[in-house]
Amino acid sequence: MSAKVALSPALATGRFFTIWLVTAWYSSNIGVLLLNKYLLSNYGFKYPIFLTMCHMTACSLLSYVAIAWLKLVPMQAIRSRLQLLKIAALSLVFCGSVVSGNVSLRYLPVSFNQAVGATTPFFTAVFAYLMTLRRESWITYITLVPVVTGVIIASGVLGNAKGAVAVVISILIFRNPVSFTGMAGYTLTVIGVILYSESKKLNK
Known part of the structure; x- marks a missing residue:
């Protein structure tokens, strides 16, 4: 005779929150991709770098709201100049990746x-x-x-x-x-x- 194990309210809430986060990530990621394609290819918008700037600005502002106001994750301070350089390098590479991806959507x-x-x-x-x-x-x-x-x-x-x-x-x-x-x-x-x-x- 099998016994059913009931999930605690906290565990159930945590799972639903995780599912919601994954769903939101998938939806927003795919939505941005398709919107970029529509703007850059079908709609005729010819400024992929400006579009990337809008993306980065929105990410920065919303991230600050989520960290500083909503307290979703703790605020972290930069501990050294080396860490700052690593973060800056990663940011530049990521920005270049987004720009390249947006440009490619005009042709692919x-x-x-x-x-x-x-x-x-x-x-x-x-x-x-x-x-x-x-x-x-x-x-x-x-x-x-x-x-x-x-x-x-x-x-x-x-x-x-x-x-x-x-x-x-x-x-x-x-x-x-x-x-x-x-x-x-x-x-x-x-x-x-x-x-x-x-x-x-x-x-x-």
Whole structure:
């Protein structure tokens, strides 16, 4: 006879809050991606750097509200000049990434943009080795093969669970051409990302 374990109100609330956060993140992330595509490609807005500035300004203001006023996470002070330099470098790289992504949306379908984004684990592993000489296990490198192969196949139009939703919605909205080869490549890419994530978990 199986007994049902009732969740405590606090645990249930925590789970619902987590689900809400994940849903909000997925929705906002995909929404921004599709809105950028519409503004830069379909609507004819030609200022991706200005668009990035709006994104960064909104993120800064809302983050300050969430930290200083709503107290969602504690305020953290910069402890040294080295830490400041690292934060500044990361900010510049991230800003460059967003600018490049926005510019690419003027010329690429959202589906292909997401498929290319799925190669992040591959380039992370490559640069981690080049910069720190840190090697992953052989199985981790093997799982990266379908990631890259999938994107190569998809290049003839289609990265992760979030990307799948963005691809479907973008196809419905922007009418991106979809072929069997493209779908096969995109599917292979997703499988590769899942295998990579699982191999990382096993090696911890």
